Amino acid sequence: MDDPIVVDDLERLSFRVDRRAYTDDDVAAQEMARIFDRCWLYVGHESEVPEPGSFVSREVGGRPVILAHGSDGAIRVFANSCTHRGALLCSQPAGQVKSFRCPYHDWTFSNKGELTGVPIPDGYGPGFRKADFGLAQHRSDSYRGFVFVTFDPQQPRTLTEYLAGATEYIDLVADQSETGMEVIQGAQLHGAQANWKLMMENSVDIYHFRALHKRYVSYMQSLGSVPPRRRGGFGRALGLGHGANELPPAAARPLAHWTPMFDPELRPRMEATAARFAEKFGAERAQRITGMNRALMIFPNLMIIDAIALTIRKIDPVGADRMAITSVALAPKDEDPEIRELRKSHYLTFLGPAGFATPDDIEIIESCQRGYRNRTVRYSDLSRGMNKEIPETTDELPAREFWRQWDRLMHGDDGHFEVAHQAELQGAEKE
Structure with missing residues (x-):
């Protein structure tokens, strides 16, 4: 991006945006990597998951996620993807569950993200541990009921700092x-x-x-x-x-x-x-x-x-x-x-x-x-x-x-x- 898209001239009181920012496919791909993969992004409101077992599933930053209220009272954001072969765990936009079941092979996860059930477990060797296959949990936080997630493990700002x-x-x-x-x-x-x-x-x-x-x-x-x-x-x-x-x-x-x-x-x-x-x-x-x-x-x-x-x-x-x-x-x-x-x-x-x-x-x-x-x-x-x-x-x-x-x-x-x-x-x- 050597050719500037944003031309910000405080001396001339001029602010212009190159229209390729709205039309260029390469710019759109760079946005996903440099903005949506890095920033704190809004997921939902705590009132949408009011009690243990409640969840909503939606796309955030191009990624399918689950906003889940665990049986322990904690609200978490999980990748909506089975750790076995990747199928979506939640195809419904919202609901109330004690566990998430993958429709592909019946792997089952608690609403806290733990892998709790694997059919025909003797098909795996002695090194297989359920604890290694819990749902991927994203870093999340909330401010006054508004829940945000970041996909960047190096995101240096807390949510409150980010909201400025x-x-x-x-x-x-x-x-x-x-x-x-x-x-x-x-x-x-x-x-x-x-x-x-x-x-x-x-x-x-x-x-x-x-x-x-x-x-x-x-x-x-x-x-x-x-x-x-x-x-x-x-x-x-x-x-x-x-x-x-x-x-x-x-x-x-x-x-x-x-x-x-x-x-x-x-x-x-x-x-x-x-x-x-x-x-x-x-x-x-x-x-x-x-x-x-x-x-x-x-x-x-x-x-x-x-x-x-x-x-x-x-x-x-x-x-x-x-x-x-x-x-x-x-x-x-x-x-x-x-x-x-x-x-x-x-x-x-x-x-x-x-x-x-x-x-x-x-x-x-x-x-x-x-x-x-x-x-x-x-x-x-x-x-x-x-x-x-x-x-x-x-x-x-x-x-x-x-x-x-x-x-x-x-x-x-x-x-x-x-x-x-x-x-x-x-x-x-x-x-």
């Missing part, structure tokens, strides 16, 4: 309930014929909102609500590729901020929730928890969107020009049943794959991918907001933070948060 400034925003999500947060059952699985990084960019891009989502804007106005404004709020670079946008709500989240678009009977309940948060956290922090919309990007491929509805979106590459998207809604465990139904409606209406926004987003990033076939225009520009001390949400600071970390890792440099473009980081912090 993103922990502040995860805390704002996790503090929305005194009894914990939970994933609402029912994942949305879909994809797009476009490069995965386009969806990451789109998810922190407020600049497009009123132009692209005209149907939703009109719908919200018909209900007497005001959609997210074009200007205002602020963007932040959180280090190590993570970034966030934060702005006051216009279309309220169903938590503690009532608007006329909600049932009037919900108003006293939401106001009581707001008062309870203010008493616990103080007025300023309570306002950030309950009264602000935000989009948090965790490098490389996780979005936590806390606007309109609280959504966890995992975006996985499937080659240079395809991606897979897993989306779930997150909610307080102790949520009022009527507010829970409202939350689910908001999630499906806007952020679901058949909602107002997501089809627009999918169509436009697929349009970008097709446009890149004309190679006359070499670069995409992400310079918006570089001239500002405090970038707004319509600026592109979070996307630039993503690309700077992408560029460091693709060149074999893990990057240091303390020295990475401190000018933009400090500018955002002044808010």
Whole structure:
């Protein structure tokens, strides 16, 4: 990668990305080795495996894994591959088991990963030991219920160190309930014929909102609500590729901020929730928890969107020009049943794959991918907001933070948060 893909010129306030980053098969292969094989990657939420024996299976960084709650109470991440001949142990997306059985030869493993059963064991010699064939366990950790895994045995950072400034925003999500947060059952699985990084960019891009989502804007106005404004709020670079946008709500989240678009009977309940948060956290922090919309990007491929509805979106590459998207809604465990139904409606209406926004987003990033076939225009520009001390949400600071970390890792440099473009980081912090 001698010919630079990311052209970052702070002196000229110019930031460009060569479009071969979205189209080149060799770049896509290098990403798997240099990014997805090295970083901490989101696996799932602890609420998805709430009790011993529960598990979920999914692809993470191109690898099939099992997130399992063992009978000893520990939550582990295993390779979803039998240590005998490699068959998938779990073909179901979730379930409750005491053991995992390989369908090929009936090798059986406990939910702690131990090999417990081998048919016709006398076919093996005296050196065969079950202890040598337990499930491969990946290094994993969790922060406030969000479980991550790394496939790099030399990964020098703990999960908390890796998350850097993103922990502040995860805390704002996790503090929305005194009894914990939970994933609402029912994942949305879909994809797009476009490069995965386009969806990451789109998810922190407020600049497009009123132009692209005209149907939703009109719908919200018909209900007497005001959609997210074009200007205002602020963007932040959180280090190590993570970034966030934060702005006051216009279309309220169903938590503690009532608007006329909600049932009037919900108003006293939401106001009581707001008062309870203010008493616990103080007025300023309570306002950030309950009264602000935000989009948090965790490098490389996780979005936590806390606007309109609280959504966890995992975006996985499937080659240079395809991606897979897993989306779930997150909610307080102790949520009022009527507010829970409202939350689910908001999630499906806007952020679901058949909602107002997501089809627009999918169509436009697929349009970008097709446009890149004309190679006359070499670069995409992400310079918006570089001239500002405090970038707004319509600026592109979070996307630039993503690309700077992408560029460091693709060149074999893990990057240091303390020295990475401190000018933009400090500018955002002044808010």
